[in-house]
Amino acid sequence: MMKRTRLDEYVISRLCPIVILISLLLLLLIQSTNTDAQVLTTRKAAAPSRRGSKAYTVIFDAGSTGSRVHVFCFDHNLDLIPVGNELEFYSQVKPGLSAYAKNPQEAAYSLKSLLVEAESVVPPNLHPKTPVRVGATAGLRSLEGDTADRILQAVRDFLKDNSSLKFRPDLVTVLDGSQEGTFQWVTINYLLGNLGNRYSNTVGVVDLGGGSVQMAYAISEKAAEKSPKTTDGKDYVKDITLKGTKYHLYVHSYLNYGLLAARAEIFKAVGASDNPCILDGYHGSYRYGGSVYDVSASHSGSSFIKCRRAAVNALKVNKSICTHMNCTFGGVWNGGGGAGQKNLFVASFFFDIAGEVGFIDRKQPTAKAKPADFRNAAKHACKVSFQNAKATYPLAEEGDLPYLCMDLVYQYTLLKDGFGLDPLREITLVKDVKYKDYLVEAAWPLGSAIDLVSSY
Structure with a gap:
């Protein structure tokens, strides 16, 4: 074994703090890199969650002069986000449901083209999560007897049999x-x-x-x-x-x-x-x-x-x-x-x-x-x-x-x-x-x- 000289001891005494300092810096750099990687991983993981938080709704406005469909999309903050090139999808047909007072089935099928259009703008994988509401207004409120009830039931049956959207019978109503x-x-x-x-x-x-x-x-x-x-x-x-x-x-x-x-x-x-x-x-x-x-x-x-x-x-x-x-x-x-x-x-x-x-x-x-x-x-x-x-x-x-x-x-x-x-x-x-x-x-x-x- 080689014997240390005073010069060697002097060099070692001088170099040791430098080596320790470099080692500490390398350790901190590695930890920082790992932390950045973890943050990046977290950010990447959060993006699909935000994308997945989109919520669509389909609203039928069954008014006295015609029927309209509106499709809205919201983000996780309940802010509207575009549906295609616009902030909502909208389409209408005339006349309104009340014009079919004597034929409830025909009234229901008058909504068919609107339903097809609405479903085409909602991503297929979100259809089961997208609620549909039909709100009839004063046109149906003014009909006599049970005419409005029979039209609404026909609409419920139509949506149940023909729609892939999230359907609830109680969401097809005459709006108060x-x-x-x-x-x-x-x-x-x-x-x-x-x-x-x-x-x-x-x-x-x-x-x-x-x-x-x-x-x-x-x-x-x-x-x-x-x-x-x-x-x-x-x-x-x-x-x-x-x-x-x-x-x-x-x-x-x-x-x-x-x-x-x-x-x-x-x-x-x-x-x-x-x-x-x-x-x-x-x-x-x-x-x-x-x-x-x-x-x-x-x-x-x-x-x-x-x-x-x-x-x-x-x-x-x-x-x-x-x-x-x-x-x-x-x-x-x-x-x-x-x-x-x-x-x-x-x-x-x-x-x-x-x-x-x-x-x-x-x-x-x-x-x-x-x-x-x-x-x-x-x-x-x-x-x-x-x-x-x-x-x-x-x-x-x-x-x-x-x-x-x-x-x-x-x-x-x-x-x-x-x-x-x-x-x-x-x-x-x-x-x-x-x-x-x-x-x-x-x-x-x-x-x-x-x-x-x-x-x-």
Whole structure:
């Protein structure tokens, strides 16, 4: 064995700390590399989990004028993600289920093309996990006897035998009017990013459909505690929790006061023949709710003042029957107003008719307006003859032309006398709401989908 010299001992004494330091650095590097590998492995493992958290829902809106299907997809944060190139898949057919009152099976099969389209956009492996809901609205609610029940049962049988989606019989129903109003409120406030905020930071909603009109807005807890019951003992206020925040939602649906149904109510109030709301020179027939009305204009032509009286009469705007401190029309409690109603979004036929007569740009998703705009447009429309209507209103649907005076007068009367809005109050007419880089329809099916995917 070689004997160490003092020089050797000196070198060793100097090198040992360096070797130890290098060894420690190498050990730390190895551990760091392992840690990075573990993090990378974890990240790679998490990605399929996020991809797997996609949740689809299929919503059939069985309305009074037609049937529509909506397909939505949500991520794990309940944010909408695209279905194909759009943020939702949408398709529709006409007429609606109520048009097949005498043939329930034919009503069910009218949904076949929509079902095929909906299933084609949902990944096949997710079909068994994708719930399907059919929500029928005022069109079926207005049918007599057990007709609606027989149509709904035919739809249940059809879906059970023909669909690969997750089917539950109880999800094929006639939507209660308050459900429709609630879902509409959820839709608009979700798209605006209001959910999770205080109730005072949400917006109120009025939705004018074909057969019914809904009002919904959030009220304070104090107001909710004092809320009365409806005449049939139901609650005006629904408690819902969304994104960790509890809302007391005032919601009421007025059956037979949607735009198409209101025409029939006005005919019942003042007669369909010699009617002051029909454009001068028109004679024809109007069908709604299984009834046919022989419609003709007044001999003196349409009149804004006389039509206003007819609309007020049809709305039953009679404060003497109000048993609460504040009412809308027909003795219905108005919710008391408050911060949740200060910003009002008014949807569906309000937007459509305003676009047809041209006081808003219907190519835009929303428009600011006032109830007085409907009054001014009505005064103009009531002076137009049916013969000149198409030239005056080239954007109007052919079937709406004879009723433009009536529709505008009714909408103004509903806002001013029915809901008690100041004619000069600014409201937002809404068709779509911008969500991220997309425009999404401001309709109840999205709110229904949010409710559905949250409960699965």
